[in-house]
Amino acid sequence: MAPLIKIRDLYFNRGDKVIFSGVDIDIYQGKVTAIMGPSGTGKTTLLKLIGGQLKPDRGTVEVDGQNVHKLSHSKLYELRKRMGMLFQSGALLTDLNVFENVAFPLREHSRLPESMIRDLVLMKLQAVGLRNARDMMPAELSGGMARRVALARAVTLDPMMIMYDEPFTGQDPISMGTLVNLIRRINDAMGLTSIIVSHDVAETTKIADEIYLLSGGKVIEKGDPDTLKTSGSEWVKQFLQGLPDGPVPFHYPGNDFKNDLLNSKETQ
Amino acid sequence: MIELLRSLGRWGQNTFQRLGRGHLFLVQMLAGIPSSVFRFSLVIQQLFYVGVLSILIILISGLFVGMVLGLQGYNTLVDFGAEESLGVLVSLSLVRELGPVVSALLFAGRAGSALTAEIGLMKSTEQLSGMEMMAVDPMRRIIAPRFLAGLISMPLLAAIFSAVGIFGAFLVGHGLLGVDDGAFWSQMQAKTDWYEDILNGVIKSIVFGFVVTWIALFEGYDASPTSEGVGRATTRTVVHSAFAILGLDFVLTALMFGDV
Numbered sequence: 001m002a003p004l005i006k007i008r009d010l011y012f013n014r015g016d017k018v019i020f021s022g023v024d025i026d027i028y029q030g031k032v033t034a035i036m037g038p039s040g041t042g043k044t045t046l047l048k049l050i051g052g053q054l055k056p057d058r059g060t061v062e063v064d065g066q067n068v069h070k071l072s073h074s075k076l077y078e079l080r081k082r083m084g085m086l087f088q089s090g091a092l093l094t095d096l097n098v099f100e101n102v103a104f105p106l107r108e109h110s111r112l113p114e115s116m117i118r119d120l121v122l123m124k125l126q127a128v129g130l131r132n133a134r135d136m137m138p139a140e141l142s143g144g145m146a147r148r149v150a151l152a153r154a155v156t157l158d159p160m161m162i163m164y165d166e167p168f169t170g171q172d173p174i175s176m177g178t179l180v181n182l183i184r185r186i187n188d189a190m191g192l193t194s195i196i197v198s199h200d201v202a203e204t205t206k207i208a209d210e211i212y213l214l215s216g217g218k219v220i221e222k223g224d225p226d227t228l229k230t231s232g233s234e235w236v237k238q239f240l241q242g243l244p245d246g247p248v249p250f251h252y253p254g255n256d257f258k259n260d261l262l263n264s265k266e267t268q
Numbered sequence: 269m270i271e272l273l274r275s276l277g278r279w280g281q282n283t284f285q286r287l288g289r290g291h292l293f294l295v296q297m298l299a300g301i302p303s304s305v306f307r308f309s310l311v312i313q314q315l316f317y318v319g320v321l322s323i324l325i326i327l328i329s330g331l332f333v334g335m336v337l338g339l340q341g342y343n344t345l346v347d348f349g350a351e352e353s354l355g356v357l358v359s360l361s362l363v364r365e366l367g368p369v370v371s372a373l374l375f376a377g378r379a380g381s382a383l384t385a386e387i388g389l390m391k392s393t394e395q396l397s398g399m400e401m402m403a404v405d406p407m408r409r410i411i412a413p414r415f416l417a418g419l420i421s422m423p424l425l426a427a428i429f430s431a432v433g434i435f436g437a438f439l440v441g442h443g444l445l446g447v448d449d450g451a452f453w454s455q456m457q458a459k460t461d462w463y464e465d466i467l468n469g470v471i472k473s474i475v476f477g478f479v480v481t482w483i484a485l486f487e488g489y490d491a492s493p494t495s496e497g498v499g500r501a502t503t504r505t506v507v508h509s510a511f512a513i514l515g516l517d518f519v520l521t522a523l524m525f526g527d528v
Contacts, residue, residue, distance in 0.1 A: 091398030
């Protein structure tokens with residue numbers, strides 16, 4: 001089976017900082033694929049590259065057989081209609097209420113009658129359990145609720161895939177559990193392809209079919225959660241078990257501590 | 269020395285990059301205008317925020333500027349026994365200069381800064397990014413309607429400013445200082461030319477509306493997505509708009525009334 005998203009030989013720099021140097025990733029249809037790695041490894045950047053919001057320095061990103069960065073403006077926008085994305089902050093439109101936020105993509109891209117828009121929006125809100133919160137404004141929602149509204153909005157156009165940017169960060173245990181279930185349920189019920197970018201090991205390994213571990217601009221390891229748990233790599237062990245020191249040092253690299261203390265000239 | 273040259277070079281590079289981005293932004297914004305003409309409800313909504321909400325400050329400022337003009341003008345003219353020409357003095361200075369310039373400065377402070385802050389915050393809360401990923405072009409959906417609204421509001425606000433200003437001068441001139449009202453209005457009508465004065469004033473206000481709204485929207489769109497970044501962008505909008513208005517006013521006045 002050909003992958004839905006095929007990333008080949010991806011290079012991307014931000015200023016002098018290397019974010020990706022030769023990354024290959026395949027994401028298959030119907031699967032929940034997680035991209036994991038420590039903060040600052042460019043996980044969000046990867047989603048922006050897939051969505052065509054950033055251009056790579058080298059390499060290709062193909063979504064459904066189309067090279068994202070070779071598409072014209074209108075073709076890219078057509079493709080994006082079939083991509084959903086859940087931002088870390090939710091990115092809800094603050095001047096619209098919950099209902100209008102979920103209705104937004106429908107109003108922009110379709111000429112459906114008002115009654116049908118209402119039904120569709122209520123169905124999506126029902127799926128995330130917030131049908132009765134439809135008149136609330138984004139400022140009145142808790143972080144978990146905002147993310148669920150954003151999830152309802154991301155699936156309004158029935159996309160073929162959905163990208164989650166750190167969906168579990170800053171959630172209380174109840175909303176965390178709700179979100180984890182929702183992501184898996186929505187993926188399977190709608191036949192979606194999901195990409196989760198996260199560094200929450202416990203939650204992600206619960207629902208992912210395949211995990212890519214990124215560090216230092218490269219894919220360190222890939223495989224299903226069980227394979228990774230038994231991996232012999234020190235790095236993978238450190239990351240999955242959350243050990244403070246190991247191949248990824250606890251201290252930001254730089255001067256030696258002893259030298260720093262003895263060398264007090266800098267501070268004077 | 270080398271360090272100084274280096275920072276000078278960096279400053280120059282940044283300035284030109286920003287200029288380039290600003291003009292690219294203008295092109296994209298203009299390309300988005302046709303679609304907002306077809307969805308005029310978005311423009312009308314913005315006309316309310318940008319135009320209608322600026323009316324109060326324009327009315328009050330216009331009234332006081334006109335009253336001061338009436339007072340000062342009278343004091344000067346009365347020495348020459350020409351106080352009946354107060355109407356001409358007031359109307360020409362308002363319609364040609366003060367109306368477009370002062371209302372544009374007020375517009376930059378009231379509506380321009382609000383636009384920058386709004387767009388800047390939308391950027392920093394990823395709303396613009398979110399729209400792009402929903403296949404909605406923010407240039408068409410957010411920027412272009414606001415630009416059109418600014419372009420339409422500005423000449424109307426300048427006209428209101430001038431009209432209220434003339435009324436304020438009349439209140440002071442006729443009501444307080446006893447200038448003959450017939451002379452006030454008839455001389456004004458005789459000496460204020462439709463094309464030479466009023467139309468040129470309107471052209472000025474359209475140009476100012478164009479530039480101020482462009483600066484405000486670009487600053488918001490280009491702001492670094494932090495609270496400090498949005499704050500700085502808002503300040504820059506007001507400062508750059510003021511420079512642009514006053515500089516362009518000189519150029520336009522020289523072209524329109526210069527006879528050089």
